Amino acid sequence: MTSIMTNAAAMAALQTLRTIDTNLETTQRRVSSGYRVETAxxxxxxxxxxxxxxxxxxxxxxxxxxxxxxxxxxxxxxxxxxxxxxxxxxxxxxxxxxxxxxxxxxxxxxxxxxxxxxxxxxxxxxxxxxxxxxxxxxxxxxxxxxxxxxxxxxxxxxxxxxxxxxxxxxxxxxxxxxxxxxxxxxxxxxxxxxxxxxxxxxxxxxxxxxxxxxxxxxxxxxxxxxxxxxxxxxxxxxxxxxxxxxxxxxxxxxxxxxxxxxxxxxxxxxxxxxxxxxxxxxADMNEESTRLKALQTQQQLGIQALSIANTNAENILTLFK
The missing domain is CATH 1.20.1330.10 (f41 fragment of flagellin, N-terminal domain)
Incomplete structure (x- = not known):
C-alpha cells in the first residue's frame, strides 16, 4: 500500500541513518581520543x-x-x-x-x-x-x-x-x-x-x-x-x-x-x-579507522536511500495530473 500519510520507506531509511550516525559519532570519538572506553x-x-x-x-x-x-x-x-x-x-x-x-x-x-x-x-x-x-x-x-x-x-x-x-x-x-x-x-x-x-x-x-x-x-x-x-x-x-x-x-x-x-x-x-x-x-586505531571509512560510506548510502524514499512519495502526484 502506498500512503501519503505514512512513508514507511522513508521511516526505515531514517531509522537506519540514525543508527549509522550514532555509530559514526562513537567511532569518531574513539579516533579523536584514542580510547575505546573513555567514560563510564x-x-x-x-x-x-x-x-x-x-x-x-x-x-x-x-x-x-x-x-x-x-x-x-x-x-x-x-x-x-x-x-x-x-x-x-x-x-x-x-x-x-x-x-x-x-x-x-x-x-x-x-x-x-x-x-x-x-x-x-x-x-x-x-x-x-x-x-x-x-x-x-x-x-x-x-x-x-x-x-x-x-x-x-x-x-x-x-x-x-x-x-x-x-x-x-x-x-x-x-x-x-x-x-x-x-x-x-x-x-x-x-x-x-x-x-x-x-x-x-x-x-x-x-x-x-x-x-x-x-x-x-x-x-x-x-x-x-x-x-x-x-x-x-x-x-x-x-x-x-x-x-x-x-x-x-x-x-x-x-x-x-x-x-x-x-x-x-x-x-x-x-x-x-x-x-x-x-x-x-x-582503541585499536587500525580497526577504528576501517570502521570509520565504512560508516562514512554507509552514511552516504543512507542519505541516498532516504532521498529515494522521499522521491517515491512525490511520484504519487503524477497520478493526479
Whole structure:
C-alpha cells in the first residue's frame, strides 16, 4: 500500500541513518581520543578498573620519587662512612708507627688530631635534605629511619604503603648528647678485646665532642709518655672500631642495592600497569579507522536511500495530473 500519510520507506531509511550516525559519532570519538572506553558510559566495569589502576600508578610514581630521595640519603651516609673508614685506617697506621722506637710521638699525635678533625667533618657533612644518619644532635636517639618502598593494593581493595627500615644505631658516629650512642665517641674496653681478658676494664674512646653525657674512658691520643701497652690497647680499640664501621658500611651498601632493585621494579611495574590499562580501554586505531571509512560510506548510502524514499512519495502526484 502506498500512503501519503505514512512513508514507511522513508521511516526505515531514517531509522537506519540514525543508527549509522550514532555509530559514526562513537567511532569518531574513539579516533579523536584514542580510547575505546573513555567514560563510564562506554563500559562501566573496564572504566572503573582503569581509573583505579591509573590512581595506583600515580601513587607508584610518588613511591619512585621517595625511593630516589631515600637512595640519595643512604648514598650520602655511605659515602661519608667510606671516607671515615679510610681516615680510621690512617689513624691505625699512625698508632702502629708510634710503636717504633725513637719515633716522635708528639708529631704523630698532631697528625692524628687533623685526622680526627676530618672524622668530625665527614660525619657532620653527611646530611641530605636535613637527614643525617651519622651525626646526632638530638637528646633522643635517631631511631629507625624509613624509606618508602612500594604501594600495595590488597585483593579486598585495601591499600598499604610498605617501607624499608634502617636502624641508625648501626651508623651513628657522633652523638652530642650521649657519647655511648656514637661509634667514635663511645667507650670500648681494650681488655675485653684481648684473647685472655684480665677482668680489669681499660676503656678508650676516639673523639671527645663535649657530649652532654661524655665517655668515661681515656681518649685515644699519644705523647712521649704513652707506654707500649697503652699503644697496644689503642690499636686494638681502633681495629675494633674499623670492624664495626665496616659492618655499618656493608649494611648501608646492602640497603642501597635493595633500593636500586626496588626502584627498577617499581618502574617496570608502572609500565606493566600502563599496558594492562591500555588493553582494557585503548582503541585499536587500525580497526577504528576501517570502521570509520565504512560508516562514512554507509552514511552516504543512507542519505541516498532516504532521498529515494522521499522521491517515491512525490511520484504519487503524477497520478493526479
Amino acid at each position: 558510559a562506554d563500559n562501566a566495569g573496564y572504566w572503573s578498573i582503569a581509573t583505579t589502576m591509573r590512581s595506583d600508578n600515580a601513587a607508584l610514581s610518588t613511591v619512585a620519587d621517595a625511593l630516589g630521595l631515600g637512595a640519595a640519603t643512604v648514598d650520602t651516609a655511605y659515602t661519608a662512612l667510606d671516607n671515615v673508614i679510610d681516615v680510621m685506617t690512617q689513624i691505625k697506621a699512625k698508632l702502629v708507627a708510634a710503636s717504633e722506637p725513637g719515633v716522635d710521638k708528639e708529631k704523630i699525635n698532631e697528625e692524628m688530631k687533623q685526622l680526627k678533625n676530618q672524622l668530625v667533618s665527614s660525619a657532620q657533612s653527611a646530611s641530605f635534605s636535613g637527614e643525617n644518619w651519622l651525626y646526632n644532635t638530638n637528646p633522643a636517639a635517631l631511631g629507625t629511619k624509613q624509606v618508602v618502598s612500594s604501594f600495595v593494593r590488597g585483593a579486598d581493595g585495601s591499600v598499604e604503603v610498605t617501607t624499608l627500615n634502617f636502624d641508625t644505631a648501626e651508623s651513628v658516629l657522633l652523638d652530642s648528647f650521649d657519647a655511648s650512642r656514637g661509634f667514635l665517641t663511645k667507650d670500648i674496653d681494650a681488655d675485653a678485646l684481648m684473647s685472655t681478658p684480665t677482668g680489669t676494664a681499660r676503656n678508650y674512646f676516639l673523639l671527645d665532642i663535649s657530649s652532654t653525657t661524655p665517655a668515661t674512658g681515656t681518649e685515644i691520643e699519644i705523647s712521649m709518655a704513652t707506654t707500649d701497652d697503652e699503644l697496644s690497647d689503642m690499636i686494638s680499640v681502633v681495629e675494633e672500631l674499623l670492624g664495626q664501621l665496616t659492618d655499618a658500611a656493608s649494611t648501608l651498601g646492602a640497603i642501597t642495592s635493595r633500593i636500586e632493585m626496588q626502584d627498577s621494579f617499581v618502574s617496570n611495574l608502572m609500565d606493566v600497569i600502563d599496558k594492562g590499562v591500555g588493553r582494557l580501554v585503548d
